[in-house]
Amino acid sequence: MPDTPPTDALNISKEGAVTFIKVSGSFEKIDYLVDQQIGGAIVTAADGASPPLVVVDLSNMNFFSSAFVATLFHAWRKLRAKTGSRFGICGLTPFCRTVLMTSRLDELWQLFDSRADALSAWASAN
Numbered sequence: 001m002p003d004t005p006p007t008d009a010l011n012i013s014k015e016g017a018v019t020f021i022k023v024s025g026s027f028e029k030i031d032y033l034v035d036q037q038i039g040g041a042i043v044t045a046a047d048g049a050s051p052p053l054v055v056v057d058l059s060n061m062n063f064f065s066s067a068f069v070a071t072l073f074h075a076w077r078k079l080r081a082k083t084g085s086r087f088g089i090c091g092l093t094p095f096c097r098t099v100l101m102t103s104r105l106d107e108l109w110q111l112f113d114s115r116a117d118a119l120s121a122w123a124s125a126n
Helices: 034-049 066-080 094-104 115-121
Strands: 010-016 018-023 052-058 084-089 110-112
Touching: 018 034, 018 094, 018 115, 034 052, 034 066, 052 066, 052 115, 066 084, 084 115, 094 110, 110 115
Parallel strands: 018 052, 052 084, 084 110
Antiparallel strands: 010 018
């Protein structure tokens, strides 16, 4: 198992003040093995975001494992220690949105339909 994710596994970009972490479209599901490849990079990217406004873009993701939910939680915990931090997720399929809502994680994280919705909601942040 590689220590670093494949170079095309994540796309980390900044739009305005928001750092977007997009999981590659080549992954339609994130199981334990994929999480082992990309999870650390997601946590590192979230921890390094300045300002601490992070949206994980899961467009086209049909499934993620409980290990990936733990990765998202870990990224959120590191980020929330910073003043003015916000953490959100966009592009969820109905199934993945239901998983997060059933787990009540939507009470911790903002869920957005799209990047544009996240940018609009956080336009006045920082």
